[in-house]
Amino acid sequence: MAAEQTSKTIEAYPMKGGDGVHSYANNSSYQGRVNNAANRLITEAVVEILDIENFASSNTFRIADLGCSVGPNTFFAVQNIIEALQFKHQRQGLHSQLPEFQVFFNDHILNDFNTLFSSLPPNREYYAAGVPGSFHSRLFPNASLHFVFSSFSIHWLSKVPKPVVDKSSPAWNKGRIHYPNSNDEVVKAYQAQYTEDMECFLHARAKEVVCGGLVALIIPGRPNGMHHSQSLTTDVLESCLMDMARKGIISEEKVDSFNIPMYFMSPQELEAAVDRNGNFRIERIITELGTVPETQSQKIPSDFRAVFEGVIMEHFGYEILDELFDSFGKKFEVEFITKPMSGSSSVFFALLKRKATN
Template sequence: MAAVKETSKFSETYPMKGGDGPNSYANNSTLQKGYVDAAKERLSKAVAEKLDVDVLLSSNTFCIADLGCSVGPNTFIAVENILEAVEFKFQSQGLNSQIPEFQVFFNDHTLNDFNRLFKSLPQTKRYYAAGVPGSFYGRLFPNASIHFFHSAFALQWLSRVPKQVVDKNSSAWNKGRIHYSNSTDEVVRAYEAQHAEDMECFLNARAQEITDGGMMVLVIPGRPNTLPHSDSLVNVCYQLIGSCLMDMARKGLVSEEKVDTFNIPVYTMTSQELEAAYLTLRFLPLSLQSNLYLTHARAAFEEVIKQQFGKEILDELFDSYLKKLEEQPSIIASGTETAIIFLAVLKRK
């Protein structure tokens, strides 16, 4: 039997902050939870309308995969929402006795804190749980083996930083910046091309792994078609992190060369770039405070920053970041007005 290979193309990993400490993702992901909660009703409606129970009756096990699960608790909430929706679909058709058992695969990068994830599994879970390490931009499962794919707040992460933006000899070299949103057109195009390639890889892999009649639901942060990259809330916050790093470079606290070769591998897509039928959700916090946004940003980006600069700079960097957020409160206030979350629902015919 031939070995299942994961190409080096997908070798870059960006795990969320693990553990259960004050800066961990597990304790700083309430914003993402809000969107998962907001998507529940739409997800249930999609399952009720699109899930083909007749096709699934031949299987005794309903297999669910959550891609980019991180460490919880949001992944457990999303899985429970899916289970409830599927069970209701069977019950609504008078098939109570034929509700299958559930197998849930939790997927994330190999460096994800799976120990924390499985230690915090709900004691009342109604499914068999397994971890699947690896990039979702490549194959993860056998052909036609998954009935339901789910992913929330993961597809904005690229498989890698575009090579051109860290190449001094490239016109897209992103010197002095850590993101595309406040950079040149060449840098923007490099990110756009990487995103398009990654989405193609993602959809091709899932097309092979999903069963006939299977479904996929994706919750993806985005921006309106007419909104410039530079005005997106998350992109503005990346710009602030970059300015903090450059301040530290000018003080000699970090190497300017390391800043020049560091880029955040995140892309905020528009509906036109989402190659699937979608519904848009708006979940706009009425009072999103700077310190709350800081803790969530640190939980998401601490590990990727630490890989480049070491852990010694983290406290000072994020203290500076918080100060800049507090000095410019309009950033969050205006950004939430244009925040968009895409709920994409796809079905295998």
């Protein structure tokens, strides 16, 4: 049967590929540390919540990492899941029934899969496959996945909300590149796009995940009750772009039409989305899994480039990248000294379990 089709328009801006100085592979240590902090939670989820007896008839256990990007983080996460499964089988006396493992590494079609697969662990205990495409739509056959993992991915929207680039809209985001510190109409436009995208994400996963299967999410967001203006902002990057516009390097109109397709949800917003979907039960939400540590502030400019270079290059071209991020690094250093970022970014962990069908 052909895969379920979707008419949803998807914009793809993957992380910086390769293994160079500006690559995501070499500038994602913070994400890696947060993933490591979540390893215990994922192990507990497998040992305490996953009902492996329900999957005994299948000799293959299928795991998917949605938004895997490049670099070692995805491999460490997958290995942790497999080791937890092996431990659970051994503890329950089912070692002889240990299944084979198949792991699907998913990201946008423009992701650097060559670098990803050239760095696969040579002694891995699983069969690996790449699955290109957006996780905002269907990627896998019905009831084919047992464990879904996604880290630092679902805060990316499928596209920039249309109203924020429409000059006739009250949500036109002139002079800004994101929604923190913008007017309420801009925030509402981003919220509406997030709501639509999460509906698509959960609908697709409900089709793909077996009953009793788990979905583990590591989500950059904001605590319940925190105002959007306190979310991680891109003011410094915005200021650097406006400086370049004033110098005539890029046009101000080009800056006005640029917005970052990213939304920082709260745990309450995730809970509401899961309730609306109705196919999952939230097993756990752990808040404050990670924050931006002050001792790592010097790494933030290079991390920003690895994450945002793709979306900036697509809009402005590659010619401005070096000058832009050189300026960003200098401005950020001054900003951080006068106004530290502590508390401006929060990461939480959510574990969902696929309900049984009626």
